[in-house]
Amino acid sequence: MSEELENKDDFVKFDDEVSDDKKKSGIEDEISKIFKSADSLIEILEKIAPQINSDKVVNPEAFLKIIKPLCISVENTLPMLMECQDNLEYLKDDNSFVLRQKIAHIEDDLLPPIIEYIRAHDKKD
Structure with missing residues (x-):
């Protein structure tokens, strides 16, 4: 019987220890969400980059209507990511x-070609 009690990992935790654990898990959840959003931004931008670099865009006007708001959204998200960092x-x-x-990677590699594409094709309009 005493062996069962020794083997159990039951601990008595005080209220402040329990709240610290909840805070840590909450922070870890937030970090995880931020990483997922950064990864999804990178994934989207990496899908767009080959089309921009190879000029395989079939309808530039429609493509601009998609990438302009996307570019603005990414630029608005970067300060939040930097603050988190x-x-x-x-x-x-x-x-x-x-x-x-x-x-x-977003600032230096992925976003500049998209911005250049927008500038180049906006001038044609």
């Missing part, structure tokens, strides 16, 4: 570096 860095969370790499 700053907060993670402040908390000394290892995810800070990973999120910074995702932001840099």
Whole structure:
């Protein structure tokens, strides 16, 4: 009987310890959601990039109507991602570096060709 009690992982937790655990899981959930949104942005931009680079766009006017709002949405999302990255860095969370790499990939690699495409094709109109 005493062995059963020793083997059980039942712990008594005080209210502040329980709330700390809930806060940690809440923060981890938020980090997970932010990573998912950053990954989905990257996935969408990576699907658009080959079409822009190869000029395989069949209907440039319709394509512009799609990518302009998308580009604005991405540009509006970047400050939120940067703020989250700053907060993670402040908390000394290892995810800070990973999120910074995702932001840099969006800013440096994926977004500039789309912006250039919009500028080039808006001038033609």
